[in-house]
Amino acid sequence: MNTNTKQDRVLIFDTTLRDGEQSPGATMTHAEKLEIANLLDEMGVDIIEAGFPIASEGDFAAVSEIARQSQNSVICGLARAQLGDIDRCWEAVKHAAKPRIHTFIGTSPLHRAIPNLTMDEMADRIHETVTHARNLCDNVQWSPMDATRTEEDYLCRTVEIAIKAGATTINIPDTVGYTAPRESAALIQMLLEKVPGADEIIFATHCHNDLGMATANSLAAVEAGARQIECTINGLGERAGNTALEEVVMAMKVRNDIMPYQTGVDSTKIMNISRRVATVSGFEVQFNKAIVGKNAFAHESGIHQDGMLKNAETFEIMRPEDVGLTETNIVMGKHSGRAALRSKLEDLGFELGDNQLKDVFVRFKELADRKKEIYEDDLIALMRTSTDPEEDRIRLKSMRVVCGTDGPQQADMVLIVDGAELSTTQTGDGPVDASFRCIKEMVSHSARLQLYQVHAVTEGTDAQATVSVRMEEDGRIVTGQSADTDTVVASVRAYIHALNRLLVRREKGGTDKREINYKDVG
Ligand code: KIV
Numbered sequence: 001m002n003t004n005t006k007q008d009r010v011l012i013f014d015t016t017l018r019d020g021e022q023s024p025g026a027t028m029t030h031a032e033k034l035e036i037a038n039l040l041d042e043m044g045v046d047i048i049e050a051g052f053p054i055a056s057e058g059d060f061a062a063v064s065e066i067a068r069q070s071q072n073s074v075i076c077g078l079a080r081a082q083l084g085d086i087d088r089c090w091e092a093v094k095h096a097a098k099p100r101i102h103t104f105i106g107t108s109p110l111h112r113a114i115p116n117l118t119m120d121e122m123a124d125r126i127h128e129t130v131t132h133a134r135n136l137c138d139n140v141q142w143s144p145m146d147a148t149r150t151e152e153d154y155l156c157r158t159v160e161i162a163i164k165a166g167a168t169t170i171n172i173p174d175t176v177g178y179t180a181p182r183e184s185a186a187l188i189q190m191l192l193e194k195v196p197g198a199d200e201i202i203f204a205t206h207c208h209n210d211l212g213m214a215t216a217n218s219l220a221a222v223e224a225g226a227r228q229i230e231c232t233i234n235g236l237g238e239r240a241g242n243t244a245l246e247e248v249v250m251a252m253k254v255r256n257d258i259m260p261y262q263t264g265v266d267s268t269k270i271m272n273i274s275r276r277v278a279t280v281s282g283f284e285v286q287f288n289k290a291i292v293g294k295n296a297f298a299h300e301s302g303i304h305q306d307g308m309l310k311n312a313e314t315f316e317i318m319r320p321e322d323v324g325l326t327e328t329n330i331v332m333g334k335h336s337g338r339a340a341l342r343s344k345l346e347d348l349g350f351e352l353g354d355n356q357l358k359d360v361f362v363r364f365k366e367l368a369d370r371k372k373e374i375y376e377d378d379l380i381a382l383m384r385t386s387t388d389p390e391e392d393r394i395r396l397k398s399m400r401v402v403c404g405t406d407g408p409q410q411a412d413m414v415l416i417v418d419g420a421e422l423s424t425t426q427t428g429d430g431p432v433d434a435s436f437r438c439i440k441e442m443v444s445h446s447a448r449l450q451l452y453q454v455h456a457v458t459e460g461t462d463a464q465a466t467v468s469v470r471m472e473e474d475g476r477i478v479t480g481q482s483a484d485t486d487t488v489v490a491s492v493r494a495y496i497h498a499l500n501r502l503l504v505r506r507e508k509g510g511t512d513k514r515e516i517n518y519k520d521v522g
């Protein structure tokens with residue numbers, strides 16, 4: 001009899017720092033990764049996949065330090081089916097009170113063809129690598145990558161080998177987001193029925209959202225007996241992303257009548273971490289995103305507002321406070337002090353050191369001089385601007401643009417680059433183009449602008465604009481963000497923010513997670 005289906009506790013495995021960070025441009029700094037890991041640990045995530053230690057020195061250092069600082073969560077690192085990868089992973093996670101090694105190999109026909117292994121050779125490789133991992137660590141997870149496109153018999157065979165070699169969790173990835181809910185359930189059920197020893201391990205579900213079915217597929221797998229969901233905050237992840245943590249957690253909470261499963265996640269911490277992940281990854285949350293979108297609890301139409309005033313349950317299936325959303329009011333003005341700013345930012349999930357607070361306070365005062373009413377969203381936007389200007393190699397000193405109906409538009413700019421003051425004047429096709437040309441003139445680079453996006457933070461003509469910029473150079477993708485009541489200034493700062501990140505990535509060199517070949521197991 002399968003004991004899995006009797007349990008009602010579903011483990012939440014967060015992979016924001018590994019699969020999420022793999023999203024092109026979502027690279028986080030070391031400090032940001034530690035901060036996110038800390039928030040995940042505090043919110044009750046069972047397992048944190050902290051990175052891919054072999055991928056780069058940076059990843060190794062982040063996983064090691066997250067392992068050292070972890071309080072409650074299991075800390076997991078990813079490793080390909082290579083002994084060297086697994087050793088490196090263990091070196092990083094072994095510092096955790098509860099370490100886990102996660103090793104994987106692509107088992108589908110398409111993935112088998114890449115390392116050019118026969119089915120038997122791959123089976124041997126799985127036995128060897130899982131055994132090796134288990135000799136190092138008691139807690140081993142194994143994943144047959146592209147499981148949903150692997151022949152059933154071969155999937156059963158490889159899962160059985162991994163269990164016999166000591167894997168304690170078997171993860172079933174829908175790597176390309178191809179499966180549908182009914183299939184997702186049937187696959188877990190089939191494995192539970194057919195694979196000897198399946199009732200002694202935990203099955204995990206790892207879904208990608210290419211067809212928009214990741215949440216449904218994960219929940220269907222749970223109904224069939226999976227007891228671990230792999231997910232990311234805001235559904236961050238390559239292409240259309242991974243299963244969103246907030247969606248599966250809230251679905252099981254709100255519809256506990258039909259999905260009687262519990263998680264250890266404190267849902268009131270969802271909003272804070274969602275905002276932090278959006279800020280540090282540079283991936284804004286779409287307005288109508290379930291649970292954490294700006295509009296998820298907004299009721300615009302007259303009928304809805306009337307109903308809400310009479311009884312909130314008419315149009316609300318969960319309360320905003322259940323996900324940590326408090327009333328958005330005018331929160332601060334020009335007379336607000338530093339302590340009030342710190343406390344409001346803490347409410348919003350931003351823990352600042354004294355130097356950071358000093359910098360943010362100066363910018364807050366500048367903003368309050370220009371904008372009478374400062375909303376929570378304004379503060380969040382303020383935090384999106386680079387918060388470590390002293391460490392930035394490129395800084396904006398001043399700028400002036402001439403724009404209007406009669407071109408060409410012109411920008412004058414003064415930058416501080418590595419401590420030296422540089423200035424230039426350029427014309428362009430609009431004020432943003434002229435300003436970007438100034439930067440390019442003073443900081444030579446070959447990065448290509450992939451994305452330039454502007455959003456108004458609040459309403460009104462004095463609203464701040466947040467600008468996101470994504471740039472690519474030699475396969476390295478970085479994002480920069482900034483906010484200002486002047487859209488052109490915000491654009492320039494976002495561009496400079498991205499360039500500063502690019503310089504850091506250039507200096508660090510080494511292999512990036514996206515540059516390492518996931519399929520290289522030979
Ligand atoms: O999607 C996937 O297959 C993965 C594996 C590495 C588990 O992320």
Ligand code: ZN
Nearest residue numbers: 019173175206
């Ligand atoms: Zn994945």
